């Protein structure tokens with residue numbers, strides 16, 4: 001496993017408000033790291049700094065050894081992004097949406113079309129290639145966004161709540177694809193409010209509260225380390241269902 005993402009002492013301020021405080025973590029190839037935190041914990045802000053959609057207030061991010069602040073265009077090319085908003089173009093078909101995105105990566109036209117078809121096959125949407133975006137279900141849209149994120153053969157895919165709002169079947173389909181990608185060597189950075197998703201996909205979990213990493217470990221050893229039975233209990237306990245979380249936040253601030 002080689003290191004793909006290195007987040008070093010990362011902080012983000014919006015005016016006087018600190019959204020992310022001194023966060024450190026590494027994601028390697030074939031590894032999925034999950035950021036687990038309540039609404040407003042700072043997960044999306046962290047991800048946005050990685051893909052240069054938000055400026056870094058303090059600290060450093062390296063993608064494949066390259067400093068994101070110094071080389072945003074280069075580092076972005078190594079990333080696939082599944083953001084909370086799918087940003088699909090409703091005036092284009094499914095295939096056209098992929099092609100339009102692929103043009104940004106200077107892939108030769110013929111090769112691009114082939115690649116788009118392969119990706120539609122991978123996410124099980126081949127039969128929808130020429131359909132309007134509006135004809136897709138929520139789960140299909142998320143699968144298409146995943147295909148779009150894979151167009152540039154990314155080393156790291158950033159997944160901001162990739163299955164929110166989907167039915168159990170659609171979530172399983174997406175999990176299967178993500179596990180396949182991981183096996184193929186891709187690194188994954190995930191946020192999710194679903195504990196089962198984190199347990200299924202993540203090799204390492206960071207519990208974030210008010211922009212601070214409270215605890216870090218595997219989905220199995222985090223509860224053991226912190227004296228809880230399940231990941232959900234650990235998360236609830238550390239993020240405010242007991243006094244201890246506030247003490248840790250104060251100590252780390």
Ligand SMILES: Nc1ncnc2c1ncn2[C@@H]1O[C@H](COP(=O)(O)OP(=O)(O)OP(=O)(O)O)[C@@H](O)[C@H]1O
Pocket residue numbers: 014019037038039040041042043044045046
């Ligand atoms: N552009 C912005 N300007 C000011 N404050 C912001 C901005 N974006 C986010 N914030 C604040 O930063 C904090 C972290 O937000 P962020 O979106 O990172 O949370 P999150 O952990 O991703 O939450 P969710 O689970 O709801 O997606 C929140 O308090 C939010 O209100």
